[in-house]
Amino acid sequence: MWIVGIDEAGRGSLVGDLMIAAFAIEDSKEPLLKKIGVRDSKELSRGQREELYSELIKIGVFAVLPIPPKEIDSENINRLEERRASDLLKIVFNRLKGPRAVKAIYIDKFGELRELPRRLRDLGYRGDLVVEPKADSKYAVVSAASIIAKVIRDRRLDVLRLMYGVRGSGYPADPETVSWVMEVLNRGLRLPIIRYSWSTLEGTEAFVRKVKRPRKTLEDFMV
Structure with missing residues (x-):
């Protein structure tokens, strides 16, 4: 069985996209995340995040989607993140051969989830859904997602420079x-x-x- 973490980077940015990422790993391999040094991306230097990113993509499955400034300027950011989270989970489910392969989903809380639980049920997901503030500092799988989101945002910002x-x-x-x-x-x-x-x-x-x-x-x- 797999577990999935979701987190974002760039929510409060003035320039560049908000990036939201999902990371999935087999639950039996979860201890490996802490062993390689995974923790909240805000506690890591860019070099450390890049090194961990290289390791994470070898041991898990991930997906990343952007939310551009134009959308954030015109819609509620929480609703946008909720829709992107749903889209990310569809991608992850497809890569894992279906939602029943997933045991639990952990999300760093970004607002009240109005539609995601229903959308997950419609997709056939029957596992746990854990949504908590500061989940990126509580669950290694969410920390992994935060690292991936931050690395991708940093790289895209380099292109903007x-x-x-x-x-x-x-x-x-x-x-x-x-x-x-x-x-x-x-x-x-x-x-x-x-x-x-x-x-x-x-x-x-x-x-x-x-x-x-x-x-x-x-x-x-x-x-």
Whole structure:
């Protein structure tokens, strides 16, 4: 039997996609996660996350999906994450030859789940569903998902740095990131990689409404 963990990276970002990941491992192999050093991705350096990522993809099954800023600006982020979680679990179930191969699903709580339990039942899942705050620090399988989500987000942010010259971590608490976003707005651009609903950008809306969108997005450069 398998267990699955789900977590995300970039929920509070100003620049770049929110990445949500699912990681599955056979329950008999779960102790191996702690043995190789898996823990909450926020406690690890980028180098450590990259090393663990290389190990995780050898011993488990994973899937990752993005939620771009445009969607977050127009819909409730909790509902978006819930839908992506459902999509991820469909992918994982297919790779494991069906939902009955899964014993339990652990999710780092991101809001009240309104639809996911029903969707799982419709898919034929009959195992446990554990949704808890700070699950990434309680369950190694969720920590593994958090590492995968963070590694993929970091790599995609590297691409954005090459494409658009993004500076900093991509978060609104980072002065370098905020400075870069303001420079972009002052140049009259509205890039699809920026989350415009953030309060950080209050006072710039009149300007933002006038700016144009670039023709290319991150997906055009991902091969």
